[in-house]
Amino acid sequence: MAALSEQVRHDAASLYQFVCSIVDLCESRNPAAAYLSSSERFFDYLVELGSATKEYVQNFPGGRTRPAEYLDLRDEVAVLRAGWQFLHAFVRPALESDTLHLPSALVQGLIRRFREIPRYSKTDFVIFHTDEFNYLTVRSSPLKKNADGIASLVHGPNFPEQLGLIGIPYSQSSSLFMNCLIPHEMGHYVFADAALGKKFRAEVEQQLVNSLGSQFPLLDRVRYTEVLAKWSEELFCDVFAVRLAGFSYSLAFVELFDFSKALDEDGKLSTHRSQSFARFDEYPADLFRVKQQAAVLVKDRWWPELVKVDSHYVKLLQAAEQMQNTDFEFPIAHQVDPAKILAAFFAVVPQVFSELDAVTVGLAPGFDAWRRTSTNVETYLEHGVVPSSLLEKKGELNFVRPDLVGLLNSSYKFYVESLDRLIAHIKDAEASDVSTRSTWAGKVQTWTTKAIEDVSLLQGKETI
Amino acid sequence: MVSASTDRTNYLSLALDTRKTIKALGQWLQTGAESPEVRQALEDTVESLRALSSGGSLFARLHADSSYESYEQIRTLQEVQLTMKDEHLADRLSAVGASPDPVERNRNIEWAITFFAALENQALQRYNRSAGSAFGH
Numbered sequence: 001m002a003a004l005s006e007q008v009r010h011d012a013a014s015l016y017q018f019v020c021s022i023v024d025l026c027e028s029r030n031p032a033a034a035y036l037s038s039s040e041r042f043f044d045y046l047v048e049l050g051s052a053t054k055e056y057v058q059n060f061p062g063g064r065t066r067p068a069e070y071l072d073l074r075d076e077v078a079v080l081r082a083g084w085q086f087l088h089a090f091v092r093p094a095l096e097s098d099t100l101h102l103p104s105a106l107v108q109g110l111i112r113r114f115r116e117i118p119r120y121s122k123t124d125f126v127i128f129h130t131d132e133f134n135y136l137t138v139r140s141s142p143l144k145k146n147a148d149g150i151a152s153l154v155h156g157p158n159f160p161e162q163l164g165l166i167g168i169p170y171s172q173s174s175s176l177f178m179n180c181l182i183p184h185e186m187g188h189y190v191f192a193d194a195a196l197g198k199k200f201r202a203e204v205e206q207q208l209v210n211s212l213g214s215q216f217p218l219l220d221r222v223r224y225t226e227v228l229a230k231w232s233e234e235l236f237c238d239v240f241a242v243r244l245a246g247f248s249y250s251l252a253f254v255e256l257f258d259f260s261k262a263l264d265e266d267g268k269l270s271t272h273r274s275q276s277f278a279r280f281d282e283y284p285a286d287l288f289r290v291k292q293q294a295a296v297l298v299k300d301r302w303w304p305e306l307v308k309v310d311s312h313y314v315k316l317l318q319a320a321e322q323m324q325n326t327d328f329e330f331p332i333a334h335q336v337d338p339a340k341i342l343a344a345f346f347a348v349v350p351q352v353f354s355e356l357d358a359v360t361v362g363l364a365p366g367f368d369a370w371r372r373t374s375t376n377v378e379t380y381l382e383h384g385v386v387p388s389s390l391l392e393k394k395g396e397l398n399f400v401r402p403d404l405v406g407l408l409n410s411s412y413k414f415y416v417e418s419l420d421r422l423i424a425h426i427k428d429a430e431a432s433d434v435s436t437r438s439t440w441a442g443k444v445q446t447w448t449t450k451a452i453e454d455v456s457l458l459q460g461k462e463t464i
Numbered sequence: 465m466v467s468a469s470t471d472r473t474n475y476l477s478l479a480l481d482t483r484k485t486i487k488a489l490g491q492w493l494q495t496g497a498e499s500p501e502v503r504q505a506l507e508d509t510v511e512s513l514r515a516l517s518s519g520g521s522l523f524a525r526l527h528a529d530s531s532y533e534s535y536e537q538i539r540t541l542q543e544v545q546l547t548m549k550d551e552h553l554a555d556r557l558s559a560v561g562a563s564p565d566p567v568e569r570n571r572n573i574e575w576a577i578t579f580f581a582a583l584e585n586q587a588l589q590r591y592n593r594s595a596g597s598a599f600g601h
Contacts, residue, residue, distance in 0.1 A: 072486070075584060079483045082591055086476055142473040145529075149480030153487070195528065202524040209521060218519050219542065222535045225523065 004070040005061050011077045012060035015053075019084055023050035025091055033098035036107070038124035038163060042094060045160050046087065049147065052156025053080060076153065083150040090143075090165065093128035101170075102127050103179050105453035109404040112456070113244060114186050118362040120193075123162040125186070129170035141192035164189035176445035177412055180252035183244040187237030194359050196236065197229060203351060204228040207344035212336065220336070228345045231284040235352045238289050242296040243356060246366050247306050247317075248408040250293045251416060254313045259286055267315040269323075278323075280330040280342065287320045288328050292349070294321035296356070301367045311416035366405030373402040377410035377451075382421045386447045388454035401455050411448040415441055474536035475591035481505070481531040482584040489577045493570055498561050506557055506576070508532060509541070513554040516542055540590060544583045553579070 002010070026043040029035075035043075057080070061073055107127055115121050147159040166185040172178045191197065205225045208216065241249040254260055262274035269287075277286040294317050297303045307318060325346050330338040373390055380387035387407065389399040402410070414422075423431040423440050430436055488502040504527060512532040515522040523533070532538055545553055560576045563569045 072490075072581075075486075075581065076483060078588060079479050079584065082476055082588055083480060086473065142471075142477055145477050146473060146480060149477065149484065152484055153480070198523070198526075198528060198533070201533065205521060205523045216519070218516055218522065219535070219539060221519075222522065222538050226535050 004067055005064075008061045008070050008073050008077070011074055012057040015077050015081050015084075016057055018081060019050045019053050022084060022088055022091055023047050023054075025095065026050075029095055030098070033100070035098050036102070036104070036124075036127065038126045039094055039097065041124065041160050041163060042090075042126045042165070045157065046091065049087075049151060049154075049156045053084070053150065053154045056154035056156075080150060080153060083146060086146055087150075090128065093130065093167065094126055094165075096170075097126075097128045101129065101173055103168075103173050103176070103449070105449050105456065106176060106179050107182070109452045109456060110182055110186070110245070113404050114183075116363050117360055119359070120162070120190070123164065123189070125189070126163065126165045128165065128167050130167040141197065144192075174442075174445070174449075176408075176449050177248070177252055177415065178256060180245055180248040180408060180412065181241070181256065183241035183249055184237045184253075186244065187240035188233070190240060190359050191233050191236055194355070196355055197233065199355075200229045200232045200348065200351070201225055203348050204232065204344065207347045208341070210347075211340040211344040216336075224336075224341060227282070228341070228348070230282070231280065231345055232348055232352055234284055235289060235292050235349065236355060238293050239296045239352060239356050240360070242293045243300060243360050243363065244366075244405075246300075246370060246405050246409045247297055247302050248405075248412040250290065250297065250317060251311075251313050251412050253293070254290065254316055257286065259290065260312045260316045262287065263312060263316055263319065267312060267319075269319040278328050280328060280345075285328045287323060290317060290320035291323050292352070293317070295353070300365050302370075305371065309413055309417050313416055366403070366409070369403045370406040370409045373400060373406045374410040374413065376400070377402055377407060378414045378418060381411065381414045381444055381447060382418065383425065384422065384443070384447070386450045386454065388451045388458065401458055402451070403455070404452060407448055407451055407455070411444060415444050419444070471534065471536060472591050472594040474534040475540065475587045475594065478531050478537045478540055479584050479587040479591060482580050482587060486577055486580050486584065489573050489580065492561075493573050493577075496566070503561075505531065506560055510554045510558045512538060512541055513545060513557070516545065517554070536590065537587075540587050541583065544579070544586050547586075548579065548582065 001007075023046065026046045029043060057077065060077070061070055064070060064073065107125070111123075111125055114125075115123060143165065144159040150156065151158050164186070166182060166189075168179065168182065205221065208221055208224055208228070212221075238249075238253070259277060262269055262277050264270035264273065274287060278288070279285050280288070283289075294303070297306060297317075298321075306314060325342070328342065330342050332338050332341070376390040376392065377387040380390065387402060387410075389401060392398045392400045419437060419440060420431040422444070423429045423436060426440070429440070485502060485505040488499050488505070492498050492502060508526055508530045509532070511525050512522065512530075514520070515525075516538070522538075526532060532541060550556065556572070557576060557579065560572045561569060563572060
């Protein structure tokens with residue numbers, strides 16, 4: 001067997017090779033592809049951290065001579081390798097997400113809207129593709145923590161400040177409505193950035209102690225604390241998304257998971273059909289989430305206008321808004337009283353709303369702009385016209401530019417309520433035909449996306 | 465018990481944090497100077513070990529970047545505590561650096577390195593063997 005020093009050198013070379021394989025991917029990315037500047041920042045960061053890692057392990061074992069020191073270096077190699085395996089998972093999905101394969105106009109519009117929050121005026125997001133049909137965010141807290149953990153060992157750069165990562169299903173780059181879910185993922189970034197996890201864990205733990213007593217074994221309490229803190233985070237992200245994007249987020253949420261199937265033939269919540277949606281498990285109960293979204297829509301003044309929209313999605317929102325805490329359940333096969341667990345959670349829900357208000361200070365509400373342009377945007381869509389510049393006849397003729405929130409909500413409202421009006425203008429098109437409806441729903445999204453892009457250019461704002 | 469999925473990134477965070485602590489303890493041995501970071505790591509570990517024994521509140525007491533914020537991390541700490549079969553782990557860690565005698569102080573630091581190395585190995589083993597993802601929905 002080789003000497004211990006040689007074994008360590010071999011291990012270091014193996015790690016060096018692994019890091020090279022990741023760095024090379026980032027450095028030799030497809031030159032024909034264009035990436036968002038946020039993605040470029042992410043790749044450049046990985047290259048820099050990779051260079052620091054390689055430089056650090058290059059001279060292993062250095063001047064060390066004692067067996068204990070060699071063994072310690074071997075442990076360090078193992079930890080660094082695990083760290084790079086963790087980073088490895090993000091590289092390919094980000095490389096595949098060039099601007100041709102992303103809903104770039106919407107993403108840039110949403111980032112601009114997000115940056116209207118003063119404390120996030122410089123924040124950026126890397127968008128990458130996922131195989132799962134679900135929107136997800138890379139939890140920025142452990143990502144940054146683990147990346148910085150590697151950096152501190154190898155004297156490399158820290159993870160870029162104000163940079164989040166969001167995954168979208170690879171097939172949904174052209175679906176405007178489904179991508180209205182992206183603001184929820186931005187909420188996860190805010191939750192981590194504002195260190196709300198620590199706040200909620202402490203608050204939740206205290207509520208659990210209040211509910212169940214301090215004799216509750218610590219590991220069980222930690223487990224439930226995590227579950228309830230996660231529920232709080234999901235709720236926070238929902239209500240954050242509604243504040244950022246209006247009811248378009250809630251309609252997308254209902255559509256993605258087909259929650260409207262909880263309704264009966266009269267548009268009321270059916271006990272039988274809604275049972276599974278009223279159940280907390282790893283996530284908060286779906287109808288509880290919808291109920292909290294409705295609370296923000298009420299607070300932000302959308303609600304009186306929204307309830308006029310003739311759609312089963314809206315009926316579901318109305319039904320959920322009327323639910324009471326006692327309508328929800330948390331089935332657990334454990335000696336703990338689930339009602340007490342839920343009581344502990346319900347006690348922290350008001351804090352979700354106070355944290356929302358605190359982090360969105362300075363964000364202009366989207367409701368007024370939407371109400372000013374909604375009718376006009378819908379008329380344009382009905383006639384197959386891209387609603388970038390809206391002709392307004394109040395005295396003089398004026399062109400008005402809708403904003404992102406106005407466009408998203410007007411367009412989603414038109415899609416759920418008035419698609420028939422558009423199809424009626426199309427020769428030989430039948431509104432009763434599913435395929436036809438799908439085609440023209442796609443057109444509505446294309447025109448709206450084009451309007452978002454046009455408005456961005458007309459506003460002369462910098463390209464992200 | 466609700467089935468909450470294991471987040472293996474918590475194991476990695478613990479392993480990386482522990483590695484930093486081991487290096488800082490090594491520096492302490494060499495230079496004789498204790499860093500604020502190593503003191504913070506020792507205090508958080510002691511606090512978590514004591515909470516494991518007493519069942520007292522944990523999260524409100526930990527500092528912002530504590531290594532013991534998740535179920536996976538607390539459980540790993542408990543596993544190492546059980547493996548080491550030392551009822552006075554928290555007291556011994558708490559006493560690291562307290563002795564005025566340099567020989568005894570260095571012996572205590574070396575013992576702390578052994579403890580954190582066991583914690584690092586356990587966390588890394590868990591990370592490498594767990595299914596899970598860095599992604600959250």
